[in-house]
Amino acid sequence: MALAVGMRVLTRSLLRPWVRGPGATPGRTGPVAGGGDCVRCFGSPRVLVEPDPAAGFAVMKMRNPPVNSLSLEFLTEMLISLEKLESDKAFHAIIITSDCPGIFSAGLDLKEMCGRDPTHYAEYWKAVQELWLRFYLSHLVVISAINGVSPAGGCLLALSSDYRVLADNPKYAIGLNETLLGIVAPFWFKDTLVNTVGHRVAERALQLGLLFPPAEALRVGMVDQVVPEDQVQSAARSVLAQWLAIPGHARQLTKTLMRKPTADRLLKERDADIQNFVRFISRDAIQKALRTYLEKLKQKKS
Numbered sequence: 001m002a003l004a005v006g007m008r009v010l011t012r013s014l015l016r017p018w019v020r021g022p023g024a025t026p027g028r029t030g031p032v033a034g035g036g037d038c039v040r041c042f043g044s045p046r047v048l049v050e051p052d053p054a055a056g057f058a059v060m061k062m063r064n065p066p067v068n069s070l071s072l073e074f075l076t077e078m079l080i081s082l083e084k085l086e087s088d089k090a091f092h093a094i095i096i097t098s099d100c101p102g103i104f105s106a107g108l109d110l111k112e113m114c115g116r117d118p119t120h121y122a123e124y125w126k127a128v129q130e131l132w133l134r135f136y137l138s139h140l141v142v143i144s145a146i147n148g149v150s151p152a153g154g155c156l157l158a159l160s161s162d163y164r165v166l167a168d169n170p171k172y173a174i175g176l177n178e179t180l181l182g183i184v185a186p187f188w189f190k191d192t193l194v195n196t197v198g199h200r201v202a203e204r205a206l207q208l209g210l211l212f213p214p215a216e217a218l219r220v221g222m223v224d225q226v227v228p229e230d231q232v233q234s235a236a237r238s239v240l241a242q243w244l245a246i247p248g249h250a251r252q253l254t255k256t257l258m259r260k261p262t263a264d265r266l267l268k269e270r271d272a273d274i275q276n277f278v279r280f281i282s283r284d285a286i287q288k289a290l291r292t293y294l295e296k297l298k299q300k301k302s
């Protein structure tokens with residue numbers, strides 16, 4: 001209960017443009033992959049941060065089981081962790097990865113977009129915008145170590161990184177599959193994809209809702225590297241060395257030069273984009289399509 005109230009407060013501060021909110025719990029001791037305890041780890045219930053300040057980076061592990069769906073609380077916690085790392089001069093890079101086996105992220109949380117009221121949809125959408133803006137424009141080097149499937153919003157998160165390493169498992173498909181759900185990827189999802197794979201590939205992928213298996217994802221440029229599953233984390237660390245060897249100010253300004261025009265399009269129309277989303281998602285036909293899709297996911301299990 002206390003957590004829910006606390007998260008609501010954090011969410012409120014998040015939804016002001018971005019307030020330096022209360023940080024996550026520093027110095028938390030937690031188990032780390034490979035055994036042992038991580039004395040410097042910090043984070044929150046859904047995000048574990050394993051910092052390596054000497055090496056200048058931290059690993060951000062998403063752990064919102066079963067599928068790392070991007071709920072409002074999860075988005076809020078990710079933003080708080082990012083904020084904390086960005087404001088600490090010891091860190092120049094992050095690696096985003098998943099703690100849920102076989103799933104990077106199932107994308108936006110369908111339950112946040114189904115059967116709720118317009119105020120909730122507006123609050124949720126603002127948080128989704130914020131996540132994208134903050135990760136896309138982060139002055140940190142952001143590498144995605146994609147160790148599972150990543151549809152829709154999960155793909156968007158990966159596309160917001162500077163570099164993507166994908167585990168070579170045919171089940172780990174990546175793409176913006178919104179049309180398969182009967183919904184439409186907003187213009188800034190589309191822009192992010194176009195900036196990554198080019199107009200023609202994006203046009204086809206978006207209309208058909210394509211989810212690319214690793215070899216295809218590499219071929220079209222949706223990811224930068226495909227490696228054996230047990231090497232995803234080490235490959236992400238190796239590539240980081242190349243990015244960190246570049247003078248930080250020059251790399252950051254170049255990133256801004258490349259990405260700011262895309263982000264500005266949303267920043268200029270942020271409120272209109274929220275209103276569009278609320279109108280769109282509230283439509284009976286869209287609600288029905290989402291309910292049917294959620295039902296299908298349930299039936300698949302039984």
Ligand SMILES: CCC/C=C/C(=O)SCCNC(=O)CCNC(=O)[C@H](O)C(C)(C)COP(=O)([O-])OP(=O)([O-])OC[C@H]1O[C@@H](n2cnc3c(N)ncnc32)[C@H](O)[C@@H]1OP(=O)([O-])[O-]
Nearest residue numbers: 066067069106107108109110111151152153184297298301
């Ligand atoms: C305009 C808006 C733009 C939209 C962007 C988006 O991102 S739209 C999002 C587009 N995303 C997609 O299209 C991905 C949809 N998801 C999938 O395709 C599969 O879940 C999977 C391949 C990710 C994992 O397969 P798997 O066999 O390992 O797992 P499983 O299938 O058995 O699911 C376990 C539980 O998680 C639940 N749940 C799952 N996803 C979501 C979700 N996004 N949200 C909430 N809940 C979700 C599922 O219902 C089930 O709940 P239950 O019954 O236990 O109460």
